[in-house]
Amino acid sequence: MSALPRLHPRRATAPSPQICRAVPADAPLRTECEDFIRNVFARRYDARVTRFAPDLYALEQHGQVCAAAGWRGAHSGPLFLERYLDESAEALISRLAGHAVERRRIAEVGNLAATLPGAGMRLILNLAGELDRQGYEWVIFTATQELIGLFAKLGLPPLALTSADPARLGGEAQEWGRYYDTRPVVVAGRVRKAFTARGGDHA
Numbered sequence: 531m532s533a534l535p536r537l538h539p540r541r542a543t544a545p546s547p548q549i550c551r552a553v554p555a556d557a558p559l560r561t562e563c564e565d566f567i568r569n570v571f572a573r574r575y576d577a578r579v580t581r582f583a584p585d586l587y588a589l590e591q592h593g594q595v596c597a598a599a600g601w602r603g604a605h606s607g608p609l610f611l612e613r614y615l616d617e618s619a620e621a622l623i624s625r626l627a628g629h630a631v632e633r634r635r636i637a638e639v640g641n642l643a644a645t646l647p648g649a650g651m652r653l654i655l656n657l658a659g660e661l662d663r664q665g666y667e668w669v670i671f672t673a674t675q676e677l678i679g680l681f682a683k684l685g686l687p688p689l690a691l692t693s694a695d696p697a698r699l700g701g702e703a704q705e706w707g708r709y710y711d712t713r714p715v716v717v718a719g720r721v722r723k724a725f726t727a728r729g730g731d732h733a
Contacts, residue, residue: 540676548596548649550656553586559595563588566595572658572711576707581610583640587655587660597644597653603666605637611638611672613698614716615691619670623692623718635667637721642677651680658724674712686724 553559563586571577583600590596602609604619612619620633639657644650659696672694673681681688694714696703703710 548589548652548681549592550653551588551590553588553598555584557569557586559588560586562595563598566598567600567641567643570645571641571709572706575709575711577709578705578707579641580703580705583638587653589644589649589656591649592644596646597649599653600652601637601639601643601657601661603634603664604638604670605634607638609638610640610668611670611694611716614672614694619718623665623668623670623689626689626691626718631668635662635665636718637666637669639671641668642671650677651684655724658721661721668718669721669724670716670718672714674714674719676712678715678717681719686719688719691716691718 534727551557551559567586568579569577571680583602583604586598586600588595588598602688611618615622618633619636620631620640623636624631639654642650642654643683644653658669670691673688675718678688692715694710694716696706697709699706
């Protein structure tokens with residue numbers, strides 16, 4: 531009887547590494563990131579994104595952007611989402627958190643867009659590390675019900691501040707297409723808590 535051929539198990543192909551990058555206004559990747567965000571919002575919500583935060587943060591795989599978001603420090607001026615609020619971001623967070631929160635310790639994140647499962651959450655957790663290094667303690671953003679659920683699964687339920695009422699935007703609300711059908715909520719969370727969930731200094 532001839533010997534049976536030896537079977538060698540196939541090695542699993544390692545996934546391509548994902549790389550996070552800071553994308554300031556003058557970065558070569560800036561136009562690609564803006565186009566990515568614009569296209570994702572157009573496809574998903576029939577929205578027209580025309581304004582972007584001073585700084586973007588991107589997640590790349592195979593040399594292509596697969597997630598991106600914008601952010602700004604609250605000390606730089608009025609935040610977009612403060613249009614939904616009846617008081618300043620720091621006043622509202624301070625009241626609901628039960629202790630004083632300085633405006634310079636708050637960062638706004640917006641225009642989160644992703645095309646791969648889990649990419650958006652990974653980008654947010656890595657961005658939390660960047661914000662932590664820059665001295666921010668709180669992040670504030672407008673979240674869909676889906677995103678709030680993802681945070682809850684990670685053990686990071688955000689602090690709900692108020693509903694994002696499109697009436698506060700006047701005629702500009704039309705630019706956001708079906709986005710407000712997702713019943714978005716303005717929420718806040720501790721940067722360090724998200725950074726710890728990411729695993730500290732590990733990507």
